[in-house]
Amino acid sequence: MYIHSASTFTGEANADINFLKEEIRRYTQENFRRVNRFILLSLLGALQCVHQQPLAAATAVYLTTEDGNLGETADILDEIYTSRSLPRPFGFINTMSNTAAFYLARNLGIRGRNITVSSQHLSFERGLELLKTDFTRGAERSALIGGVDESSLSRMDRKESAGRGWRMVDGSGWFYVKSEKEGACGAFTEIMSFRDGPSCMRWIRERERSPAAVVSFGALIGDDEATALRETLRPAAEFDYLRDYGYSGSAAACGVSLFVRLFQAKTLLHINRDQRGNYAVIELERY
Amino acid sequence: MTCSLGDSLEGIVDAVRHKRIKLEHIPFDLARLPYTRPYYLINRNEGDKLDNRPEEYFYEILFSAVSRALLDADLNRAEIKDMHVFFGSTSMDVPVFEGNHRKTSATVSGMFLQSSCGYGKIAGAIVERFGIGGNCYSFATACTSSANALLYAAAMISERYIERAMVVGYDLFNNLGFYGFEALKSIAASEYRPFDRTRDGLILGEACGAVVLEGRRRKAGDFMHLGGANLCDTYSVTSHDEEGSAVAETMNRALKQAGIGPEDICAVKAHATGTENNDKTECAAMRATFGRHIPPVTCVKPFIGHTVGACGVNELILFTESVKAGFVPSTPGFREVDENLNLTPLTENMETGKGIFMLNYFGFGGNCTTLILSNTDNKG
Numbered sequence: 001m002y003i004h005s006a007s008t009f010t011g012e013a014n015a016d017i018n019f020l021k022e023e024i025r026r027y028t029q030e031n032f033r034r035v036n037r038f039i040l041l042s043l044l045g046a047l048q049c050v051h052q053q054p055l056a057a058a059t060a061v062y063l064t065t066e067d068g069n070l071g072e073t074a075d076i077l078d079e080i081y082t083s084r085s086l087p088r089p090f091g092f093i094n095t096m097s098n099t100a101a102f103y104l105a106r107n108l109g110i111r112g113r114n115i116t117v118s119s120q121h122l123s124f125e126r127g128l129e130l131l132k133t134d135f136t137r138g139a140e141r142s143a144l145i146g147g148v149d150e151s152s153l154s155r156m157d158r159k160e161s162a163g164r165g166w167r168m169v170d171g172s173g174w175f176y177v178k179s180e181k182e183g184a185c186g187a188f189t190e191i192m193s194f195r196d197g198p199s200c201m202r203w204i205r206e207r208e209r210s211p212a213a214v215v216s217f218g219a220l221i222g223d224d225e226a227t228a229l230r231e232t233l234r235p236a237a238e239f240d241y242l243r244d245y246g247y248s249g250s251a252a253a254c255g256v257s258l259f260v261r262l263f264q265a266k267t268l269l270h271i272n273r274d275q276r277g278n279y280a281v282i283e284l285e286r287y
Numbered sequence: 288m289t290c291s292l293g294d295s296l297e298g299i300v301d302a303v304r305h306k307r308i309k310l311e312h313i314p315f316d317l318a319r320l321p322y323t324r325p326y327y328l329i330n331r332n333e334g335d336k337l338d339n340r341p342e343e344y345f346y347e348i349l350f351s352a353v354s355r356a357l358l359d360a361d362l363n364r365a366e367i368k369d370m371h372v373f374f375g376s377t378s379m380d381v382p383v384f385e386g387n388h389r390k391t392s393a394t395v396s397g398m399f400l401q402s403s404c405g406y407g408k409i410a411g412a413i414v415e416r417f418g419i420g421g422n423c424y425s426f427a428t429a430c431t432s433s434a435n436a437l438l439y440a441a442a443m444i445s446e447r448y449i450e451r452a453m454v455v456g457y458d459l460f461n462n463l464g465f466y467g468f469e470a471l472k473s474i475a476a477s478e479y480r481p482f483d484r485t486r487d488g489l490i491l492g493e494a495c496g497a498v499v500l501e502g503r504r505r506k507a508g509d510f511m512h513l514g515g516a517n518l519c520d521t522y523s524v525t526s527h528d529e530e531g532s533a534v535a536e537t538m539n540r541a542l543k544q545a546g547i548g549p550e551d552i553c554a555v556k557a558h559a560t561g562t563e564n565n566d567k568t569e570c571a572a573m574r575a576t577f578g579r580h581i582p583p584v585t586c587v588k589p590f591i592g593h594t595v596g597a598c599g600v601n602e603l604i605l606f607t608e609s610v611k612a613g614f615v616p617s618t619p620g621f622r623e624v625d626e627n628l629n630l631t632p633l634t635e636n637m638e639t640g641k642g643i644f645m646l647n648y649f650g651f652g653g654n655c656t657t658l659i660l661s662n663t664d665n666k667g
Contacts, residue, residue, distance in 0.1 A: 098427055099652045
C-alpha cells in the first residue's frame, strides 16, 4: 500500500465552525451547507491530502473514527427530548457518520467503496486492515483513508488526556494510497495485530528489518511499557505526537500522517493498544 | 436472531411461511403529535420497556443472539477465543442513553456526550462477555452497516487473514431513528408494501442477529458467501440515482467477484424499503443487471420491518433460514402492480432447494452493498 500523500488537520476544541469552512475554501469551490463539524473535519483533512492530485473515479474512502458524529447527534437528541419536536431532517441524516465519507466522495467525484469503521482505540489500524484486504483482493487500487474525531467531552477521554498532560483537539489525519509505487512518497510496510503485549514484543524483537528510525506510541501505551519498548527498539528518535499535537479519538491517524509530513527519517514504527490489551503495530517507510 | 417474530429460528421461519406479522403502533408523545406510526417491535415484558432497565435489556438481547449463534455453530472454547467480531448498526447504543436519561435529571445529549465510549463499545462488550480474543470492527454505514460487516468478514476469511468471524447486526428501538424518519416523512401510515402502487413508505423494526462465518461448511445446509461489492452512489446523501446505475454497478461487481453471471441467480432479496425512490432505483438497477429476465424477487422487510443498520445480518438470516426450510419467502402486503415499475415480487412462497442468491442493501450516504450467497456444492 503505497502512500502518495498525507495530511493532518488538528484544531482547537470547539473552534468556530466558520473557520473550518473558510479553511476548506482553500481546496474547493463547493459551498457545503447542512453539514456539521465532523463532516467539515473529514473534508478538510482529506481535501488537503489530495489537493491537486488527479484521482481515479474508482477511488475508495475508508473513514475511521472512535466516536463519529458526536456533536450533531447530541443536538438532534436535544431537539427531540428538550425542544420536544421532530428533528431537522438533514440534521438527523448527518447523525449517520458515513455521510462525511459521502460528502467527500461527492466533492471529489469518486465512487469506489465507501466505508466508515470504528474499533475502540484502534480504529485507524482496523481501517488499514480492511484497506489491505481490498487491495490484496484487487477490489480497490486507490483509496483515501483517514481518521477523524471531534474533541470529546467524554469523561473517560478527559480524565485520560488530562492525566497525561495532553490537550484535547479536533483531529483529521489522512492518506492517499495506491497499489502502484510510482510517484509514492512512502508505504505502509506492515500492519500487524497482536492479542497481547508479549506477542507484540516478541515480533518487535524478532523483526529482521532495519531498525525503526522513529517510534511513536498510541494513547493507551503506558510509561513503563513505552520505556521497555524504547529499550528494545533503540530508535534514533521518538515522535510524541500526543504531547506535541494533542489528543483526539483519531490521534493515531493524525500522528502517523504527521510523521510523513514532518520527518526526514526513513522508518516509523507506531505501536498502539486497546483497553483489552490487544496491540497493533503500523510500520511505515518513507521514500 | 431476535425480532418482532420472536427469537426462535423455527418460529420465525414458520411465521414467514404463513405470512404472520406483528405490528404495533407508537405515538410521538415527546413531540405531542396527534397520530401514531407502526413499528415492528420485539416482544417485551413490561419491565423491559425503554425507561426501566435500558442497559441491561440492550445487552441481554445482544448476548442472547450471540450466544445462540455460537451454540448453533457448535464451536468449542478455543474456536470462540479465536474469533473476530464484525458489528454493524445505525443507532449503536443510543437506545441506552435514551433510556438512562429517564432515571436522572441529565439531558440525553449531556449523558451521550459525557458517557459515550464510541462506536466500538458494543463489539467490545461482545468479546468481553464471550472470551473472544480477536479484533473488533464496528461498521457505521447507515442501513448497509451489518451488510458491510458481512462483506469484510467474508473477505478477510477468504484471504486467510482470519479463521472465523462473529458478525452481528443490531438496532434496537430508539426515538432518534423513529422521530428522525418521521421528520423525513418516510414512515408508512399503516402497512408495508414495497414495490406496490399504493406504497407509502417504510416501517421501522428492531432486531438483533448474529452469524458465524468460517472458511468451511460445518453443516450440509450452510450457505457460502461467493462474493460481494460495495460502492458509493454520489447522487444524493438521502437518495439514490433513480436511473439505478450505481446500484447496478454494485450488483455487477458482486457477480463478477463471485465469478458468476446474472443468469446464475435464482432469486433476489431486494432492499425494498417501500419508499418511492428506493423502488424506482432498485427496479431500474435490476433491469440494467438482469435485462428482461429478472429472477424472482422477494422483499422481507414486511415481515420484520426496516431494521436499518441491522438489516444486513437479520434479513440474511431470515432469507437463508427460509431457503433451508425449502422456500423463498413471499412479500406480504403486495397487492397492486405499479405500472411505472412493472415488477411483481413473489406473492406466494416459492419452493426452492439449492441455488445462488443475490441480497441487496442500500443506505443513506449513497452506500450500496450486494452479497452473493450460495447453498450449492459448486458455484454454478
